[in-house]
Amino acid sequence: MSASLVHDFDWIARQLPDAPALSWHGGVWTYAQLRRAVGCMQGRLRELPPGARVALLVRNSPHYVASYFGVIAAGCVAVPLNVQERASVLSRQIEHAGCDAVIADPLHQEWGALTAAIGATVPLVVTLDLQPGPAGCDAFCAALTGEAATEPELTLLERQVEAPAMMIYTSGTTSRPKGVLLSNGNLVANARAIAAYLQITPTDKVLCGLPFHFSYGSSVLNSNLISGAQLLLEDNFAFPQQTLKKMQDEGVTGFPGVPSTFALLLGRCQLSDFDLSKLRYLTQAGGSMPRAQIEKLRQQLPHTQVFIMYGQTEATARLSYLAPEHLEAKLGSVGMPLPGVEIEVRSEGKVVATGEIGEICARGPNVMLGYWREPELTSQVLRDGWLHTGDLGHVDSEGFLYIDGRAVEMIKVGAFRVSPQEVEEVLATFPGVQEVAVTGVADEVLGQSIKAVIVLREGAPADLRGIKAHCRQHLASYKVPKIVEFAAALPRTSSGKVQRFKLA
Template sequence: MPGAQNPTSSALLLTRLLHQAATRPTHPAFIEGDRVTSFGALAALIAAQGEALKSSIQPGDRVSMVMDNCTELAVAIYATWWAGGVAVALNPALKPADIAQLTEACQARFCWTALPEAPAPAPADATPHTTQPEALASLVFTSGTTGQPKGVMLSHGALAANTLAVQQTLPMSPDDVTLCVLPFHYAFGSSVLHTHLSLGATLVLENSFMYPQRIVQRMAQVAATHFYGVPSSFYLLLERGQLSAQPLPALRHVAQAGGPMDPARIERFQQALPEVGFWVMYGQTEACSRLTTLSPVLRASKPGSVGPALPGIELQVRNAQGDTLPPGEVGDIWARGPNLMLGYWASPEDTASTLVDGWLHTGDIGHLDADGCLFLHGRSREILKVGAHRVSPHEIERCIQAVPGVGECAVVPLPDALLGEVVRACVVPAVGHPPLPQLTRDIQRHCREHLALYKAPKQIDFFDALPRTASGKVQKHLIPASNTSST
């Protein structure tokens, strides 16, 4: 196998993939429909494309790629690394003008929308470009939940460190078969890709969630052992996946990240699949995806938490003056570890305000308990200022999502002449919901019973769906100013 060598625990991702190909060449790496690509075949494709690419780029050159999840996208990423380049995977749902703008912004040498025709196989003695851990590996444009995306620079060492930390925490093995609906061009999907390829596990690729019941049927068909999703993935499986109609005896674990998920919904999922372990994760693109993990066992005693830090990662909660706060006190969340980004592409000001003395200012608000478990209260830019009060949108969202008939909820500020801001609840009704006037009264009553008066929504708007990024995160800044509403 070209380029294969025995990896250490700190080996970079390409080295670990090539090792899997050398030791388990016939084991499936990807399944797409009826097409199966083994680890040996995958490594041969990477080596051939990587050797051909060496004549077109210099080490450090960016190569953008615009593809739906497929074997070829993984080949493009790893072949770029083989040649010493920087992989820039872009969202294929973007408009052509946006793709051109991002490709130009990162000064990519060229943009792949498909792999070039198969070049000659790489010579048996071909080796990848020698890469240092601190070298730039990937440029990931954030999903833009609050506005213009930023280019996050991730090194080879940071990607490898976070991949290993996830593997040490989640119940993963080379025999796993994971159904993957998460796009590789975002941090969560990228993490799933790298953890599986470096471990020798199998990914079953599905690019559409339009018919959730088909996803459930596919999990049964391929005997999927794992599933990863954002909150909306699990909401759709609960509402439309017909989980009770399709036995999933092979499914052992699911994991959720990409935003907070209502604990009541997690319990509903557990009731539907009681034998399946439900893991909760929290992270950021700037941290190569993952910072904390909450196990199913710990979740029972820490409802609402996202868990303790992954191995090798430190967390602190600080006040506005930068002082570290004791357990239980709410403040800014900071993180430190080998998984942090190098900075933002061509944005030294943003880098300087986000990376401070080796620590990442996450922009999230939360608190740590005495056991080191993290609880999120929202984004610092999302915290509502209701008169003299500071209000967490997540607390209100969790309260409203517990109301029967509510499918999803996003809380945003509503300008108010007296208080500055008041609470606006944007609700997607669940299937079979009561009439909207009744649902409005139910929400208002539940909020009065469980929230302080100033936290109760002043306005409730109903929507068919909430605007989302391709990775499934709600884009609150794109929620229309008004819709079907009650006040």
């Protein structure tokens, strides 16, 4: 059986060739143009064997989208990289994935250091000119085809549902990267399910500032482009008033965000000051959002549907959603499973009683193939056909799911997951640091921010400015601790393990 995102995309692109697909920096790519660009990238990668891993170091842009779909169309595995990362992490991920090719923006700030790090280990390097405006598609295709007499047409290859199509790295990656391997079937199943419950149609215009190299952003991209909707790509939300004005002027109908996105918009703006009458729905995922914030959204946007969603990268993106009609009665819930997805709350291998807390387990067509090159870790998470999420929760008497916490120690900073161990490893290299432990603390805007507690060597100065500068040099900006404290000792259990909850 053959199925892939490219099949769904190709079908809608043929139906709506002149419809706008992507808007970016004042330019619009139609579905026909995007389909043409996807075919050109597929042709550029034609020499690669099926299943070859292709890294993508490209920020949100039509060029990223064409490259991403082009990689999958070529029968390869797209490996999107976090454009905010440092060369040391990027090169480690490229090496770990065993990439046969890298597609990159040569103006990326880490590109020089990255090319030096990977050397000649990657057989094929494709650099892109991220030209905005109407000529962007022509320039993209011309660079890929060179002096060829004709451009290659997008060709639909026979691809098995279980064949790998994408690999997403779930965190900043320490010495052991964790790549979630997703199949064609995973991507298609999740995209179709999301498109169905959001009722996405070609009349929708969705403003997206979520990074495509993470599962939430990727799911927004996939579900809209197989539905014929238009995506307006936003670089960031640093100026929320401009974002809201754009939503007003463009008649945006859909807007996805994480809790920090909505905290920023609500904290700096009065949404009712803008004409958002065409805004049909909002979606929220990427961590829990305070109930007061949800209520404020509903008050300021009474005619807009709010979808609260839950999932994780290991489930492609989405496991459950709370439909708007249940928001008032089930405030605090993440809803019911997607069609085709089963969810159980378990403790010690058994399903717990209603209202009892346990680990959330799931199975369905969206559950990953496994972790790349991590058979032991995969077997720990995928057991008896079920995904063990590491999240704690409970269900009520009507089957609605509630999240009660995380069994793992990842820190959720806005849309990002940060590994405490990675930050600790960097801090441990600073002169005078004897021990360090990192945890997440509550943050009104970001959900969580990073706190580091440091034990200094005897006689070492408490150089806070130097420590912050050291972190900025070696870590992406969102991984730099917001709070740094010094202590005589770290709280530990009798077995010597650090008690992170006491650090907060």
